[in-house]
Amino acid sequence: MTVDNGVRVVAGCMVLLSVVLTWWVHPAFVWLTVFVGLNLIQSAFSGFCPAAMILRRLGCHD
Known part of the structure:
Protein backbone atom coordinates (compact mmCIF):
# COMPACT_ATOMS: atom_id res chain seq x y z
CA MET A 1 0.00 0.00 0.00
CA THR A 2 1.25 3.47 -0.77
CA VAL A 3 1.54 6.14 1.90
CA ASP A 4 -1.10 8.30 0.17
CA ASN A 5 -3.63 5.47 0.18
CA GLY A 6 -2.74 4.65 3.77
CA VAL A 7 -3.36 8.23 4.87
CA ARG A 8 -6.78 8.12 3.22
CA VAL A 9 -7.60 4.84 4.96
CA VAL A 10 -6.51 6.20 8.35
CA ALA A 11 -8.44 9.45 7.88
CA GLY A 12 -11.56 7.61 6.74
CA CYS A 13 -11.41 5.23 9.70
CA MET A 14 -10.96 8.12 12.10
CA VAL A 15 -13.97 9.95 10.67
CA LEU A 16 -16.13 6.82 10.87
CA LEU A 17 -14.95 6.17 14.43
CA SER A 18 -15.79 9.76 15.32
CA ALA A 44 -2.07 19.70 2.01
CA PHE A 45 -0.50 23.14 2.47
CA SER A 46 2.55 22.29 4.56
CA GLY A 47 3.41 18.75 3.47
CA PHE A 48 3.71 17.70 7.13
CA CYS A 49 1.53 14.70 7.96
CA PRO A 50 2.10 12.68 11.14
CA ALA A 51 0.06 9.77 9.77
CA ALA A 52 2.30 9.57 6.70
CA MET A 53 5.41 9.52 8.87
CA ILE A 54 3.99 6.67 10.95
CA LEU A 55 2.93 4.71 7.87
CA ARG A 56 6.42 5.05 6.36
CA ARG A 57 7.93 3.64 9.54
CA LEU A 58 5.46 0.77 9.37
CA GLY A 59 6.68 -0.11 5.89
CA CYS A 60 4.39 1.64 3.40
CA HIS A 61 6.14 2.92 0.32
CA ASP A 62 5.82 6.19 -1.58
Whole structure:
Protein backbone atom coordinates (compact mmCIF):
# COMPACT_ATOMS: atom_id res chain seq x y z
CA MET A 1 0.00 0.00 0.00
CA THR A 2 1.25 3.47 -0.77
CA VAL A 3 1.54 6.14 1.90
CA ASP A 4 -1.10 8.30 0.17
CA ASN A 5 -3.63 5.47 0.18
CA GLY A 6 -2.74 4.65 3.77
CA VAL A 7 -3.36 8.23 4.87
CA ARG A 8 -6.78 8.12 3.22
CA VAL A 9 -7.60 4.84 4.96
CA VAL A 10 -6.51 6.20 8.35
CA ALA A 11 -8.44 9.45 7.88
CA GLY A 12 -11.56 7.61 6.74
CA CYS A 13 -11.41 5.23 9.70
CA MET A 14 -10.96 8.12 12.10
CA VAL A 15 -13.97 9.95 10.67
CA LEU A 16 -16.13 6.82 10.87
CA LEU A 17 -14.95 6.17 14.43
CA SER A 18 -15.79 9.76 15.32
CA VAL A 19 -19.31 9.41 13.92
CA VAL A 20 -19.88 6.19 15.88
CA LEU A 21 -18.54 7.71 19.11
CA THR A 22 -20.58 10.88 18.58
CA TRP A 23 -23.76 8.88 18.05
CA TRP A 24 -23.37 6.32 20.84
CA VAL A 25 -21.05 7.85 23.45
CA HIS A 26 -21.06 11.66 23.54
CA PRO A 27 -21.71 14.48 21.06
CA ALA A 28 -18.35 16.09 21.86
CA PHE A 29 -16.60 13.37 19.84
CA VAL A 30 -17.57 15.38 16.76
CA TRP A 31 -14.41 17.39 17.53
CA LEU A 32 -12.38 14.35 16.48
CA THR A 33 -13.82 14.78 12.98
CA VAL A 34 -12.91 18.47 13.08
CA PHE A 35 -9.35 17.59 14.11
CA VAL A 36 -8.97 15.06 11.29
CA GLY A 37 -10.31 17.55 8.74
CA LEU A 38 -8.03 20.34 9.90
CA ASN A 39 -5.05 18.00 9.87
CA LEU A 40 -5.82 16.99 6.27
CA ILE A 41 -6.05 20.65 5.25
CA GLN A 42 -2.82 21.68 6.96
CA SER A 43 -0.96 18.69 5.51
CA ALA A 44 -2.07 19.70 2.01
CA PHE A 45 -0.50 23.14 2.47
CA SER A 46 2.55 22.29 4.56
CA GLY A 47 3.41 18.75 3.47
CA PHE A 48 3.71 17.70 7.13
CA CYS A 49 1.53 14.70 7.96
CA PRO A 50 2.10 12.68 11.14
CA ALA A 51 0.06 9.77 9.77
CA ALA A 52 2.30 9.57 6.70
CA MET A 53 5.41 9.52 8.87
CA ILE A 54 3.99 6.67 10.95
CA LEU A 55 2.93 4.71 7.87
CA ARG A 56 6.42 5.05 6.36
CA ARG A 57 7.93 3.64 9.54
CA LEU A 58 5.46 0.77 9.37
CA GLY A 59 6.68 -0.11 5.89
CA CYS A 60 4.39 1.64 3.40
CA HIS A 61 6.14 2.92 0.32
CA ASP A 62 5.82 6.19 -1.58
